[in-house]
Amino acid sequence: xxxxxxxxxxxxxxxxxxxxxxxxxxxxxxxxxxxxxxxxxxxxxxxxxxxxxxxxxxxxxxxxxxxxxxxxxxxxxxxxxxxxxxxxxxxxxxxxxxxxxxxxxxxxxxxxxxxxxxxxxx
Numbered sequence: 440x441x442x443x444x445x446x447x448x449x450x451x452x453x454x455x456x457x458x459x460x461x462x463x464x465x466x467x468x469x470x471x472x473x474x475x476x477x478x479x480x481x482x483x484x485x486x487x488x489x490x491x492x493x494x495x496x497x498x499x500x501x502x503x504x505x506x507x508x509x510x511x512x513x514x515x516x517x518x519x520x521x522x523x524x525x526x527x528x529x530x531x532x533x534x535x536x537x538x539x540x541x542x543x544x545x546x547x548x549x550x551x552x553x554x555x556x557x558x559x560x561x
Contacts, residue, residue, distance in 0.1 A: 449487045450488045450490045451480075451488065452493055452549050454548060454550075455549075456475075456478065456491040462526050463480050463489070465520050470489075475491070495550070499550040501550075502551070504542075504554045505554070506540075506557065510542050510543055510555060511533050517543075517555075518530060527548075529544070530544070541556055
């Protein structure tokens with residue numbers, strides 16, 4: 440019996456799929472496939488599914504975490520991309536967390552909270 444998992448993907452809610460796709464593309468994500476209600480979104484070897492589904496209570500309590508090599512570089516990239524102004528989203532400063540990750544927060548147009556960070560070495 441082979442029970443090896445190959446991949447796990449989250450279905451991330453979007454209030455307006457086209458706006459959310461534009462947001463992620465502005466951050467450098469690729470969208471190699473999309474339909475009227477679903478999009479496959481990836482950055483490097485990481486990916487998720489963006490779905491045309493919006494319930495405020497769900498979207499505003501939905502979190503994603505992306506582990507990167509440098510949270511500070513990603514924060515600078517997010518700031519320089521113009522997504523905060525263009526999409527009226529929130530971008531928090533990078534901080535060292537007690538759980539040994541340096542990260543920052545970024546909301547997407549639907550209110551999904553992203554924590555983008557790197558591990559703090561021993």
